[in-house]
Amino acid sequence: MNPITIEDYLKLDYPVTFVKKDGGYQAWYPDLGSGSIVAWAKTLKKAFEDIEESRKITIKYWHEKGIPIPLPSDTDSSQYSGRFVLRIPKVLHAGLVEEAKKNGISLNSYVSFLLSERNIKSYRTKVPNLLF
Numbered sequence: 001m002n003p004i005t006i007e008d009y010l011k012l013d014y015p016v017t018f019v020k021k022d023g024g025y026q027a028w029y030p031d032l033g034s035g036s037i038v039a040w041a042k043t044l045k046k047a048f049e050d051i052e053e054s055r056k057i058t059i060k061y062w063h064e065k066g067i068p069i070p071l072p073s074d075t076d077s078s079q080y081s082g083r084f085v086l087r088i089p090k091v092l093h094a095g096l097v098e099e100a101k102k103n104g105i106s107l108n109s110y111v112s113f114l115l116s117e118r119n120i121k122s123y124r125t126k127v128p129n130l131l132f
Contacts, residue, residue, distance in 0.1 A: 006059070006060060006063045009059050009063060009069050010056055010059060010060075012071065012072050013072060014029045014031050014032060014055065014072045015029070015030065015031060015072065015073060016028070016029055016048070016051055017029075017030055017116050018044060018047060018048075018113045018116050018117060019116075019117055020117060021040065022040070023042070024040055024041055024042045024043070024047070025040065025041060025042075025043065025044050025047040025113075026038065026039070026040045026047070027039045027040075027041075027047040027048060027050070027051040028051065029051070029055060030073075031070055031071075031072050031073050032055070032058070032069075032070055033070070036058065037051065037054045037055055037058050038051075038054075039051035039054055043103050043104055044103040044104070044105050044109065044110065044113055045103060045104035045105045048105070048109070096110060096111060
């Protein structure tokens with residue numbers, strides 16, 4: 001699919017990265033360029049809301065100005081569904097649910113955040129001068 005309208009671009013699903021930073025959460029869209037769309041908020045829910053709003057505003061601006069809009073990363077959809085099943089101890093499950101509730105987000109979003117945060121920390125050790 002090669003979207004041509006602003007509506008097509010706004011419907012695309014871009015992966016977002018969250019990192020705990022400065023007493024809150026920083027969020028950005030790696031596929032849209034380092035530092036081009038960044039949000040920070042005290043809660044994960046607010047960071048997600050803010051980054052989504054920023055994405056929409058930025059994509060609309062780029063579209064109006066004729067600036068090329070990158071498409072989301074392409075993964076082989078036949079190989080990765082975006083889902084996997086994980087068995088964990090009940091006490092860990094309960095703790096994760098509680099933390100997700102405290103942050104006002106779903107368990108799925110919270111676990112995705114934790115995995116993203118861990119992944120970016122690992123990446124930072126490989127690329128020490130990373131800007132974010």
